[in-house]
Every structure is written in C-alpha cells, then in structure tokens.
Amino acid sequence: MPEWSAVxxxxxxxxxxxPLLRTEVPLEQGHGEVVRAVLRATAHGVFEAYLNGHPVDDTVLSPGWSSYEWRLRFVERDVLPFVAGLxxxxxxxxxxxLGNGWWRGRLGWAGGRAYYGDELGALAQLDLTFADGHTQVVGTDETWTAGPSAVTANDLYDGETIDARRLDDSWLRPGHTGAGWTGVHRxxxxxxxxEPYLAPPVRRVLEVPAQRVWTSPAGRTLVDFGQNLVGWVRVRVQGPAGSTVTLRxxxxxxxxxxxxxxxxxALATDHFVLSGGEDVFEPTFTxxxxxYAEVEGWPGEPDADALTAVVVSSDLRPTGDFACSDELVTQLHRNAVWGTxxxxxxxxxxxxxxxxxxxxxxxxxxxxPSAAYLFDVDDFLRDWLRDLAAEQRAADGMVAFVIPDVLKYVIKDDPAASVFGPPDSTAVWSDAAVWVPWALWQAYGxxxxxxxxxxxxxxxxxxxxTLLSPSGLWEKSxxxxxxxxxxxxxxxxxxxKADPSVVATACVFRSATLVAETAALLGHGDEAxxxxxxxxxxxxxxEHYVGDDGxxxxxxxxxxxxxxxxGLLDEGQQQRAGERLVELVREGGHHIQTGFAGTPFVTDALTLTGHLDDAYALLLQRECPxxxxxxxxxxxxVWERWDSMLPDGTINPGQMTSFNHYAxxxxxxWLHRTVAGLAPLEPGYARVLVAPQPGGGLTWARTSLETARGRVAVAWTRTDDGGLDLDVVLPEGVSGVVRLPGEADREIGPGEHHLNAALAAGVG
Incomplete structure (x- = not known):
C-alpha cells in the first residue's frame, strides 16, 4: 500500500x-524536469479531480459506493501529461x-440521508518525481481553500441543479482569489x-440521441430516447439569463x-439555470x-439535436452475444444486456x-451466471464481494439483504422501515456469498x-x-x-405458491454442496x-417434503x-418430479409461474428431465406472464414484475414496480448454454461443451464469448431436410466436445469446424 502524507x-x-477545493503551489526548482507524476484521490462523497485546468481522467461518481466503514477506495492516475513542460x-x-453521492445523499425508501457522515471531504496526494530523483508531494491539508461551484443542489435520487451564471473556471488557474472562498479543516x-479500486471505474460509456420530441395530450413537452437506460441528459440550450430549464x-x-x-x-429531476449565452449542461453528480424526459421552461421548442442521453456505467467490457431466428427472443437478450x-x-x-x-x-x-457471459464482471463482482465479506464479519456471519448494507442504518433510524422483520440470513439472498463466487469461478477459471x-x-x-430446525429444515426465520x-x-x-421453507432448505443443500466443492478445490479441511x-x-x-407419490x-x-x-432427488424421484413439473407447466398454459428463486432454474429442470419442448414453449410464450x-x-x-405494465398500458398498481431489473x-x-449450445466443460472455458438443443421452431441461433483464452463461437442452422449445420470456433489451446441429439460425442480441437448432423425425428 502507498504511504499517505495528505490528510x-x-x-x-x-x-x-x-464545494470546490483547491491548492496552488510552485514546482520545486533545481531538480530538472518532472519525469513521473501520480495522483491518488478519494472522497467522502463523490469527486472530480483537475490538474492545471484539465480533468485528470474521464471517470465519474468516484470513489463510488463501498462499505465505507471498512473500505474506502481511492483512484490512482498517471498525470504526467498535465505537468510535463512546466x-x-x-x-x-x-x-x-465534490458532490453528495452515496456518502451523504438520500439512500433507501425511508427518506433518510447522510447515513455515513454529514460532512463532505476529500483526500488527494500528488507525488512528483524529478529527473534527479527528488520528489515533491502536494497533498490535501489545512492550507487548501474551498469555494462555491455552479451546482446548487445534488442528490442521486432527486437530481441536480446547475446555475450556469455561476460557472467560472478561474479556480483551476493560477492566481485565483475568488470572492466568498473559505478555508478547510481536517x-x-x-x-x-x-484500498485501491479492484472494479473498473464508472464512466460515460455510450451516447444515445433523442429519437422524438413531441407534445403530450396534457401539453407537456416529451422526449423519447428509444432505450431505457441509466445516466443523464446532456443539454445544449440558449435563453434568457436566469430562466430555468427543467427535465423530469x-x-x-x-x-x-x-x-x-x-x-x-425519487424526484429524478434536473434544473438548469441559463446564463444568457450558449450553455451546455451535464449533471454528473446524479x-x-x-x-423518457419531460422538458419544461425551454426557450421556444427544443430540437432533438440539443438533447443527448449519456449512458453511465461501470466500464465493463462486453464479452458475450446471442441472436436467433425469433426476433423477440433476440430482443429479450438485448434487454438483459441493457439491464446489466x-x-x-x-x-x-x-x-x-x-x-x-x-x-x-x-x-x-x-x-x-448470465452477467458473467454478457460482460467481463470478474473484477467488478470480486470488488463487491469484498464489501459483502466486510459487512458479514461485522454481523456475525449474516449476509445482509443489500450490500453495502445501508439498511442497518435505515432501520436503526426508522424501525418501521424494516418491512421484512429483524434482518437475518435468508435463502437465495444470503446465498449470494456462495453462488456469486462459484459462478465467477465457473466463468473465468x-x-x-x-x-x-x-x-x-x-x-x-x-x-x-445454526438456524435449521431439529429436523434439519430451514423453516423458522x-x-x-x-x-x-x-x-x-x-x-x-x-x-x-412455493413454500418458503422448501425453497430455503433446497438452497441450504446447494450452498453446502458448493462450499464442499470449493473446500476440495482449495484443499481445505472443512470439506467433510x-x-x-x-x-x-x-x-x-x-423425508419431510417429498411424498410417497413424488x-x-x-x-x-x-x-x-x-x-x-x-440434484436433491434420486433417479426415481427425479423422474416423478419432472413429470409433475411438466404437468404444472402445461396446466399453466406455458405461462411463467416462478419468481426470483425458480426462474433461473425452471428451463434447466425441464430440459434435464426430457421436456425440452415445454422449456421452449415456456420461453416463447407471448402472453402475460x-x-x-x-x-x-x-x-x-427486463422488468421487475412479469406485469410491470398491464396490457392496457397502465402501470402495475404495486408500489414496487421497476422497468429495469435484471433478475x-x-x-x-439457458439461451447461451442450451439454445445456442455453448457452456464450459471446465471452469474458464479451458474446455468447452458445444451442445445446442434446437427447438421451438427456431431455424438458427448463434452465440460467441470472449474468454480469457480467446473467442469461442457457436452457430447452427436447420437445414431443409431437417438436419443441422453447425459452425464452431475454438481458440488456440482450447478443446471441446460436440454433443448433438441422437449423435455420439465428438472431440474437437482449436480452429474452425463445420459439422453436419441428422437430428433425430421430432427434435425441435
């Protein structure tokens, strides 16, 4: 870890x-040119750093949100280009x-804020190394000064207000003596x-132009960006000084x-106060x-070119794609990508x-498992898992409902906000401690x-x-x-419909099994x-949940x-469970009957028990749910509820209705592994299984994945005679097995492979 002299x-x-914070110091003399310059910085709140008039990088909302009680991340940047030549x-x-961010802004549904602290602050240290080896350190201390910015309000939930009349970049230049500036304190x-960042930082990753601007029946000016996204709108506008443009x-x-x-x-509203000249606004502290956006106060009628949606996300590298002959299924996959x-x-x-x-x-x-295919989320989720472990150590092994666990403060301030009762371990939710690292191991090896x-x-x-009943079931909490x-x-x-204790006990089995597998891999003594x-x-x-009739x-x-x-059942029980599962699926008209616990596994369960056609019928159902x-x-x-919007265009009446939930x-x-047919035979795709199982009337599907070993791709097409043309690409050093219905397994090595198969009658 680096040494800090800054405070x-x-x-x-x-x-x-x-607030804005600044310092101005002379470059030390007699040591030649600066040959190395590194800035490390973090904040209580969120920050943007500038050196000699330039932003030091293109990140936003740093240092993000971690479990601040135990982990505060700092950014480290090479800033030599900004001092070279001085x-x-x-x-x-x-x-x-500085802005409020997660440190001091609103968090949770109870209306509280400032759960981590009521004061913003920053820590920054610039280490300069000269040609002769001399070092100069410039760090935050009590000699810095503070002053106002053009931002007059900011909150992640409620939005940001920027007054362009207050914009003044002189604070970034030498000799600044702005009125109203004050000192700082430790x-x-x-x-x-x-800690240094493990996850990639948050950046502007895409821009989406406005697709349409029109007037609603109520006379409101509305803008459609054509895609549900996350970020803000960059606005270019000119109008009378002091007038305000508002975006909801x-x-x-x-x-x-x-x-x-x-x-x-959440107000989700930005206010832009105009300077009288041509203004460009970006609310980067929310x-x-x-x-959609509703625009109020625009001078005249807004032009679509003046409004651009800026997409903000952790800077994740896209890795996997998928498409098939059913455009709705392909769009479903796109929706999952955007939701992630x-x-x-x-x-x-x-x-x-x-x-x-x-x-x-x-x-x-x-x-x-889905996220790890769509993007490289290894470092992103490993960083988050560090927060999970930190919160868990402070809670006697309990994995909280949310990580970072701000709810512990929300509930302390307002016990009525604990709508779920006293927090304790819960199936699926707390099982993230096991399921997430295991999925990352499978994906990345x-x-x-x-x-x-x-x-x-x-x-x-x-x-x-310790929470299991004497009968060995998880049924009390x-x-x-x-x-x-x-x-x-x-x-x-x-x-x-599903009994919660049945769900919970099944999850105990899965997590215990995966921990045993992990202990075996690592040579840990707790495997037995x-x-x-x-x-x-x-x-x-x-004994307690499975009847004699299955x-x-x-x-x-x-x-x-x-x-x-x-894998809770023996062979006979598995067969009977599969038969009953498909009966229920058919009785339900191949409509979804599962929630967060069952949805990730229902198509696999149907596939494993020989009911592939019913899995496809479930996938391809177009009626709600x-x-x-x-x-x-x-x-x-992807929506939070199967019916977040009702067929008549009315939003679901529940108070918990989101149109961007990935779960x-x-x-x-399943689309990747079963429809397109690409799965790891060994963790990290050191060996791959190519096993497409066509069905549902699909005539083609394709997928590809950028693995640590290179690009793997599978594409198949149904032939006129009912067979299958299959194309597979494996990178150097990777082998695989091709498994097709009715065919013997085929071993393949690196390179491009073009295969044909005569599918068994009735397949697909």
Missing part, C-alpha cells in the same frame, strides 16, 4: 453540497469538485480503510404522459433510470430509478475468487446451519421465498463437514425446479 479535509462552508517554479493548481479518516425523467409513459409513480419519492449495463453502476443494484438502487443480494445471486471468499462462504453456511411469483398480489411479493451437512439436508428434504410440499413449479436442478410479454409491450430492459432475465444463461 482528509472538509470545507469550512458547505457551499450547497457541491518550468521550474511555475505554479501548479490541483482542484477537486476531517476524520482511518487510513487503514483505504421516467422509464415509461402511462396514457401518453410521463409515468413517474414507480419512482416513489444519475437517472429513464427512457444500467444496474452495474459501481454496485450491482436492483434498479436504477426509484428511491432504492441498492445492492440486493438475491438479484445478483440469480443473475451472476480463476481460483483467487474462491480463495478470497472461502471464509465468507463457510461463514454463511455455518450460520445457516423470515424468507423472501420465490419473490415475485406472478400469482403474488401486487402489495405482497413474498406470497408465492459440508458434504455431511449437504447429505443431511438432502435426507431431511426428502409430490413436493406446496406442489409449485419452483419447488420441483429447484429439487431437480440442485412470460419473458416475451414485456418485449411485445415495447420493453427495452428475471436469468433465462439468458
């Missing part, structure tokens, strides 16, 4: 929650712009909590007007989840628009994630072991269960304990899907 400083005046004794100006910071954001229209009710108390991009904004959030935006553990537990998280993984399962089963009433998403726990849990599950308690699609996919119903309604991201999009993992 965290806070402005003596708050300056509307968006002569000896010339002034050097280092400046920082703040509190434990330097031991500082929302994901959908309801009856041809902006649909803001799902935002709950973000919104939106497709929008919600992977420093923390894997549930949703990006309302008064929540929290790192719900259940969502990412369900979705990690890097054992470091297992080694780093082993203590967390074992602590979770050991805590859950609160459970989310099969959250958002489509039959649950809008006001109570936990009232699912967790294998024994898994076997005892399996036996208890069968029926599983609560007789719901999800309980059969989990029992089959997790189904994966494709939102697509038919124009969705461009129910976990079926895209």
């Amino acid at each position: 965290l400083v806070s402005p003596d005046s708050d300056f509307d929650g968006a 002569g000896e004794g010339e002034p050097l100006v280092l400046g920082l712009a 703040g509190e910071l434990d330097l031991a909590t500082l 954001h929302a994901e959908v229209l309801e009856h041809d007007e902006l649909g803001t009710r799902p935002l709950r108390t 973000f919104h989840g939106f497709r 991009r929008g919600n992977f904004l420093d923390v894997p959030t549930d949703c990006p628009q309302r008064d929540e935006r929290l790192g719900w553990t259940g969502d990412i537990a369900a979705f990690t 890097d054992r470091r994630v297992l080694a780093d998280q082993l203590d967390s993984m074992t602590a979770h399962v050991r805590r859950v072991e 609160f459970q989310f269960g099969d959250w958002l089963d489509p039959t649950a009433p809008p006001e109570n998403a936990a009232l699912a 304990h967790f294998r024994d726990l898994a076997e005892r849990t399996r036996a208890a599950f069968v 029926r599983i308690k609560s007789d719901a699609v999800t309980v059969y899907a989990l029992a089959i996919a997790f 189904s994966w494709l119903y939102p697509v038919t309604m124009g969705a461009t991201t 129910l999009g976990a079926v895209v993992d």
Whole structure:
C-alpha cells in the first residue's frame, strides 16, 4: 500500500453540497524536469479531480459506493501529461469538485440521508518525481481553500441543479482569489480503510440521441430516447439569463404522459439555470433510470439535436452475444444486456430509478451466471464481494439483504422501515456469498475468487446451519421465498405458491454442496463437514417434503425446479418430479409461474428431465406472464414484475414496480448454454461443451464469448431436410466436445469446424 502524507479535509462552508477545493503551489526548482507524476484521490462523497485546468481522467461518481466503514477506495492516475513542460517554479493548481453521492445523499425508501457522515471531504496526494530523483508531494491539508461551484443542489435520487451564471473556471488557474472562498479543516479518516479500486471505474460509456420530441395530450413537452437506460441528459440550450430549464425523467409513459409513480419519492429531476449565452449542461453528480424526459421552461421548442442521453456505467467490457431466428427472443437478450449495463453502476443494484438502487443480494445471486457471459464482471463482482465479506464479519456471519448494507442504518433510524422483520440470513439472498463466487469461478477459471471468499462462504453456511430446525429444515426465520411469483398480489411479493421453507432448505443443500466443492478445490479441511451437512439436508428434504407419490410440499413449479436442478432427488424421484413439473407447466398454459428463486432454474429442470419442448414453449410464450410479454409491450430492459405494465398500458398498481431489473432475465444463461449450445466443460472455458438443443421452431441461433483464452463461437442452422449445420470456433489451446441429439460425442480441437448432423425425428 502507498504511504499517505495528505490528510482528509472538509470545507469550512458547505457551499450547497457541491464545494470546490483547491491548492496552488510552485514546482520545486533545481531538480530538472518532472519525469513521473501520480495522483491518488478519494472522497467522502463523490469527486472530480483537475490538474492545471484539465480533468485528470474521464471517470465519474468516484470513489463510488463501498462499505465505507471498512473500505474506502481511492483512484490512482498517471498525470504526467498535465505537468510535463512546466518550468521550474511555475505554479501548479490541483482542484477537486465534490458532490453528495452515496456518502451523504438520500439512500433507501425511508427518506433518510447522510447515513455515513454529514460532512463532505476529500483526500488527494500528488507525488512528483524529478529527473534527479527528488520528489515533491502536494497533498490535501489545512492550507487548501474551498469555494462555491455552479451546482446548487445534488442528490442521486432527486437530481441536480446547475446555475450556469455561476460557472467560472478561474479556480483551476493560477492566481485565483475568488470572492466568498473559505478555508478547510481536517476531517476524520482511518487510513487503514483505504484500498485501491479492484472494479473498473464508472464512466460515460455510450451516447444515445433523442429519437422524438413531441407534445403530450396534457401539453407537456416529451422526449423519447428509444432505450431505457441509466445516466443523464446532456443539454445544449440558449435563453434568457436566469430562466430555468427543467427535465423530469421516467422509464415509461402511462396514457401518453410521463409515468413517474414507480419512482416513489425519487424526484429524478434536473434544473438548469441559463446564463444568457450558449450553455451546455451535464449533471454528473446524479444519475437517472429513464427512457423518457419531460422538458419544461425551454426557450421556444427544443430540437432533438440539443438533447443527448449519456449512458453511465461501470466500464465493463462486453464479452458475450446471442441472436436467433425469433426476433423477440433476440430482443429479450438485448434487454438483459441493457439491464446489466444500467444496474452495474459501481454496485450491482436492483434498479436504477426509484428511491432504492441498492445492492440486493438475491438479484445478483440469480443473475451472476448470465452477467458473467454478457460482460467481463470478474473484477467488478470480486470488488463487491469484498464489501459483502466486510459487512458479514461485522454481523456475525449474516449476509445482509443489500450490500453495502445501508439498511442497518435505515432501520436503526426508522424501525418501521424494516418491512421484512429483524434482518437475518435468508435463502437465495444470503446465498449470494456462495453462488456469486462459484459462478465467477465457473466463468473465468480463476481460483483467487474462491480463495478470497472461502471464509465468507463457510461463514454463511455455518450460520445457516445454526438456524435449521431439529429436523434439519430451514423453516423458522423470515424468507423472501420465490419473490415475485406472478400469482403474488401486487402489495405482497413474498406470497408465492412455493413454500418458503422448501425453497430455503433446497438452497441450504446447494450452498453446502458448493462450499464442499470449493473446500476440495482449495484443499481445505472443512470439506467433510459440508458434504455431511449437504447429505443431511438432502435426507431431511426428502423425508419431510417429498411424498410417497413424488409430490413436493406446496406442489409449485419452483419447488420441483429447484429439487431437480440442485440434484436433491434420486433417479426415481427425479423422474416423478419432472413429470409433475411438466404437468404444472402445461396446466399453466406455458405461462411463467416462478419468481426470483425458480426462474433461473425452471428451463434447466425441464430440459434435464426430457421436456425440452415445454422449456421452449415456456420461453416463447407471448402472453402475460412470460419473458416475451414485456418485449411485445415495447420493453427495452427486463422488468421487475412479469406485469410491470398491464396490457392496457397502465402501470402495475404495486408500489414496487421497476422497468429495469435484471433478475428475471436469468433465462439468458439457458439461451447461451442450451439454445445456442455453448457452456464450459471446465471452469474458464479451458474446455468447452458445444451442445445446442434446437427447438421451438427456431431455424438458427448463434452465440460467441470472449474468454480469457480467446473467442469461442457457436452457430447452427436447420437445414431443409431437417438436419443441422453447425459452425464452431475454438481458440488456440482450447478443446471441446460436440454433443448433438441422437449423435455420439465428438472431440474437437482449436480452429474452425463445420459439422453436419441428422437430428433425430421430432427434435425441435
């Protein structure tokens, strides 16, 4: 770890929650040119750093949101280009712009703010190395000054106000003596909590032009960007000095007007006060989840060219793609990509628009296998898992509902905000401690994630072991269960068909099994304990939940899907469970009957038990509830509810309704592995399984993945005679197995392969 001589400083005046900090020092003389310049910086709040009038990088919302009590990340940047060429004794100006961010802004649905601290502050240190080896250190200390910015209000939920009349970049230039500037004072910071970023930073990753500007029936000016996204709108405008342009954001229209009710108390509104000249506004201390914006106060009529949506996300490298002959299914996959991009904004959030935006553990537990195919999320989720482990150590092994766990403060301030009762370990949600690192190991083949998280993984399962009843079942504490089963009433998403204790006990078996596998891989001595726990849990599950007729308690699609996919049943029980599962799926008209727990596994369970046609029928269902119903309604991201919007264009009456949640999009993992046919035979795709299982009337599908070993691709097409043409690309050093229905396995090596198969009668 680097040494710090700088100290965290806070402005003596708050300056509307968006202060500027600066220092000006001469470059030391007599040592030649500067040959190395490194800036390290972090903040209580969010910051943007400037050196000699230039932003030091293109990141935004740094240092993001971590479990600040134990981890505060800092950025480290090579800034030599900004000091190269300065002569000896010339002034050097280092400046920082601060905003509230997650540190002091609103968090959670109870209306509270400043859970981590009520004062903004910054820590920055510029280390300069000269040609003769001499070093000069410029760091935050009590000699810095603070002053006002053009930002007069900022909050992640509510939006940002910028007054262009106050814009003045003289604070970034030598000799600044701005009126109203004050001093700073030393703040509190434990330097031991500082860590470098492991995850990629947040950046502007795309720009989306306005597609349409029109007047609504109520006379409002509306803008459609054509895509539900996360970020803000960059505005170019000229009008009378002091006049205000206001933008309100929302994901959908309801009856041809902006649909803001799902935002709950989040205002999601930006205000831009004009200077009288040509102004360009970017509200970089907030973000919104939106497709539409309502514009008020524009001088004249806004032109589409004046409004650009700036997409903001952790800077993740896209890795996997998919397309097939059914355009709705291809669009479903696109929706999952956009949902991941929008919600992977420093923390894997549930949703990006309302008064929540929290790192719900259940969502990412369900979705990690899909996310790890769509993007390179290895470092992103390993960083988040460090927060999970830190929160867990402070909570006696409990994995909280959200990471970072701000809810512990929300509930302390307002006990009524704990709508789920006293927090404790919960199935699927707390299982993220095990399921996420295991999915990363499978996707990337890097054992470091297992080694780093082993203590967390074992602590979770050991805590859950203490919560089991004498009969070996997890049946006493609160459970989310099969959250958002489509039959649950809008006001109570936990009232699912699947018995929550059945779901929870099945999850104990899976997590204990995966921890045992991890212990075996790492040579850890606890393997036998967790294998024994898994076997005892399996036996208890069968004894108490599986009837002599093969029926599983609560007789719901999800309980059969989990029992089959997790391997809880013997061969005979598996067959009967598969038969009952497909009966229920058919009785339901191939409409979705699962929520967060069952949805990632139901198509696999049908496939494993020989009901591929029914898995396809479930996938291709277009009526609500189904994966494709939102697509038919124009969705461009995955919805939180199967019916977030009702067929008549009315928003679901529930108070928890998002149009950008990735969890129910976990079926895209099955699209990759089963429809297109690409899966790892060994972790990290050191060996691959090429096993497409055509069906549903699809005539072609293709997928590709940029692995650590290179690009792997599979494409298949149905031939006129009912056969299959298959193209496979494997990179150097990678081998694979081709497995087609009715055919013997074929071993293949690196290179391009063109194969043909005569599919068995009735396949597809």
